[in-house]
Amino acid sequence: MPRFVSFFRLLFLVLPAALIFAAAPHPAAAAAEAVVTDVRVGEHGATTRCVFDLTNRVAFNVFTLSDPERVVIDLPEVGWRLPGRPLPSRTGLLKTLRYGLFKPGTSRVVLDVNGPAAIARAFLVAPSAGYGYRLVVDLVETGGEFKQGNSPATGLWQASLPRFSPPLRKPMARKRRREWVVAIDPGHGGVDPGTIGANGMYEKHITLAVAREIKNRLERGGSFRVVLTRKRDIFIRLRDRVAIARDAGADLFMSIHANSIKNKNIRGLSVYTLSEKASDKEAAELAEQENKADLIAGIDLNNESPEVTNILIDLAQRETMNQSVRFASLLVGELKRRTRILRNSHRFAGFAVLKAVDVPSVLIEVGFLSNRQDERALRSKSYRAKLASSIGRAIEGYFAQIEEAYRK
Ligand SMILES: [Zn+2]
Structure with a gap:
């Protein structure tokens, strides 16, 4: 806690x-x-x-x-x-x-x-x-x-508690029938390569390639604006990734990663949403590994200690988490149809990058670079396009549900 x-x-x-x-x-x-x-x-x-x-x-x-x-x-x-x-x-x-x-x-x-x-x-x-x-x-x-x-x-x-002054984001209701903003976060980058694949592929390159593909796929429809937290091979702190998404007014945040594991036979995708308590030991270890990105670049996260009212955050977080879980289950449903995904493919873990209090967020591990088939698939543009198309459909479905709710 x-x-x-x-x-x-x-x-x-x-x-x-x-x-x-x-x-x-x-x-x-x-x-x-x-x-x-x-x-x-x-x-x-x-x-x-x-x-x-x-x-x-x-x-x-x-x-x-x-x-x-x-x-x-x-x-x-x-x-x-x-x-x-x-x-x-x-x-x-x-x-x-x-x-x-x-x-x-x-x-x-x-x-x-x-x-x-x-x-x-x-x-x-x-x-x-x-x-x-x-x-x-x-x-x-x-x-x-x-x-x-x-x-x-x-x-x-x-009413006039001075604690937070509001640079207000546009209420969602007013955004109806306008474009939704989706932030795609290609994991790692720059000095932080992420995991390295069986054939030498860097996670940071895979994540960027997949993120670009999703951006193309979503922007083709015309109802989305897609913001990438990084557009090139550069290191970005985890919290800055979240800040970029928030500054862009993101309605959804999706972090892209690729996994790696000792057992080279394991392959498939998995989707994570934030939880204090990881759904299993593997998920906890993975979160720890991904959270290390900032330490790799020598940034000590513990030096920051602003005073905040935790309960406010707790409240916003609770509602955001519900939205994240809803999106994650749509996403798993879409991915199941055309790609290979892990059993228990929706998991929970404390990824730092998922902790925006007000933006529904998921993290997707697009496959295991430790597995040769997964790595080969992720190298191929056609597979990435297939992946992006499944993800795109899930995102469209998620916002269609929100728009539907507004109409009621
Ligand atoms: Zn990663």
């Missing part, structure tokens, strides 16, 4: 366009046409997390009142277009949830709670990965008296 968190901290430093931010400083402007489209409540350990999906950014105040014990969220006057199912209730600390117009210009949500509770945090998250704006309110049990007041630790949570 500590290692995982510190990578987040590290990434956060280099993510200038942080999508996670405190809410709008101009409530009046923001109030215009915000609509609450869903309310979700869940338990995350000792925390009861309430998430409000919103069409726009809004200012908000969150505070507690007693007799009866309740948490109040004041918003500008908003519209309500909730799905046709009962409102969340009896989840964690939440007993019931009510909402309505409190006074002209102010909509109020009241969370009746079943015991002494405090507001652990309240913040707005910018659109990403198919989600719009989300207002998140975390409640924790105080174990004693119901906390009332307006000190930051317990009471009033306001």
Whole structure:
């Protein structure tokens, strides 16, 4: 866990366009046409997390009142277009949830709670990965008296927390029917050759060749803009790869690698998504090996320690991970049809390069350079084209699903 968190901290430093931010400083402007489209409540350990999906950014105040014990969220006057199912209730600390117009210009949500509770945090998250704006309110049990007041630790949570200032990315909704941005990351490069194949092929050359092929394939359709994290044989730090993708406004990040293993008979593709806990020992070792790229170039990752709010990242990460997993399963499905893939071909591991908090990310190991057949296949342009076509179809399918979701 500590290692995982510190990578987040590290990434956060280099993510200038942080999508996670405190809410709008101009409530009046923001109030215009915000609509609450869903309310979700869940338990995350000792925390009861309430998430409000919103069409726009809004200012908000969150505070507690007693007799009866309740948490109040004041918003500008908003519209309500909730799905046709009962409102969340009896989840964690939440007993019931009510909402309505409190006074002209102010909509109020009241969370009746079943015991002494405090507001652990309240913040707005910018659109990403198919989600719009989300207002998140975390409640924790105080174990004693119901906390009332307006000190930051317990009471009033306001919209204008100065922690993150938002160079905002365009909300996804506005990108509908426009081009999607896909970042393809050819693994290794420059002083870091990656693994070296049975016939002397360097991983860094294979990854770039495959990445170019995918770019060509996707751009032919006209609905994608493809950004390569490197276009030539050059070393790029892992976190810079993520930063390049984010700066380009990537909606999806895909890192390309090729594997190598002692047993020269093993061959096939595999797809990885991020997890704190690797799905198996092999996956853990592979992640460790790939993460070494920065050390090879003599960069000590541990010198970076900016302060970040881990919980914000945790939240964004959780949603991004779900998207990544969804894409990975589409990808495995497409690859299965025309290429040879490993059993358990979707695996989980802590690859540093997959840790963008807000960009769904997968890593694909396109084959084993330690296997002569795999290496030969990857050398051939026609095989790489076949591979790129499968990957291209998976990417198109993934975004088609997102567009479909918007239409509903
Ligand atoms: Zn690699």
